[in-house]
Amino acid sequence: MRKNGRTGRRPGTPDTRETILSAARDAFAEKGFDGATVRAIATAAAVDPALVHHYFGTKEQLFLAAMRIPVDPAEIIPVVVGGGPDNAGENLIRMFLKMWDSPFGSAGTALVRSAVSSEWTARLLREFLVTQLLRRITRELGVDPAEAPLRGALVASQIAGLAMTRYIIKLEPIASAAPELLIAAMGPTIQRYFTGPMNSPAP
Template sequence: MNGEGPGEAGAAEADAEPNGAVGARPASPSPPPDVSAAGRRGRRPGSGDTRGRVLDSARAIFAERGFDGTTIRDVAGRAEVDPALVHHYFGTKQRLFVAAMEFPIEIRTVMPAIAAGSPDQIGDRIIAAFVGLWDRPEVRPTLLGVARSATTDPVAAAMFRGVLVDGPLQAIAGLLGTPDAAMRATLVGSQLIGLAMARYVAELEPIASMRADELAPLIGPTLTRYLLGDLGAQPGSSGFPGSAPNGPVR
């Protein structure tokens, strides 16, 4: 229910030569006159989807520097727009953050692909979906921005938790009918958070450069065990589903 911009119209032509005499209203103390034609006030013609440009700019800078490190002036500058316009559209910096980080895809969309298939490879599918999501160029800035801000900003922290733990994973764990769903989901979340931080935020090599299909067999089994394994097994036994004496699956 995103009310989208105020009537975005595509039509853009209107050369409109600068005719407005810049009559300085009050006797300004000493403003450098700067009589270039580009610096005039008022609506600029045909600039297209400005609001969207501001959002893109905000996403990029939030992703790079996190909430605290981002200034509205920088966002405006990158969008080639006056800072006041950012406030005009979004009100406050927090609201700009929320608007820019609104999740671009429906998380539940990927759930069926994860649930389908043999249970003992569910971890691999989660990793594939997770990495595939982060690697989509229109999604990455959003997730990076949230991740970079989550250690400081409570709003971002709530988003982070929502995307990584509360939402899909609780559902998955509950769906599979294992007990301790919350604990298992949190364990999965911890490995996913760590993967995201190591690969995308800290960019640790070599896992920052590996492909999704290389990572899945490495980390997938961890998630599978967290979700389905016999976690009560004594140390020394692997605790893997199938290697435990009793098969808890299904």
């Protein structure tokens, strides 16, 4: 018998939130952030889409919850771009070091370790970096959309390298270097990737 005009959709229970998150992780890993939809995630979790919005709000918030990342890009991005395009490189490195030298660091380290050994986690981390951070930062900086994917990937290569050398394998002297030293050394490289000239390959 039909109730409330719906069939096959479970109302909220203590397990509903985790069921939605599990379905969301699978969808984001398989289809990416852009390809996954709240409706499809709700269908996989056997709940009404309204319940997904009730628990998590927007698709962006659902993605962050699925990733278990205790930071909100909406708070990070204004800090990175707040000083204008010419300061984005140093601002990004400074923000990265501040986050990873805080209690967030243990969660970030665990995520990177998992991504190295798990393609599923790697896909989720890649989607987070591309869609939630780099795409939005390059847009705010006014980067040419045709160049933005490559520029963002180059920035990510530096950030990932810093995460690995400082926090995972603890390569000295990077592991114990003062943050300001790393900001001064890496900021200009990040800045060039964001806004500097992109040399054309030799013919």
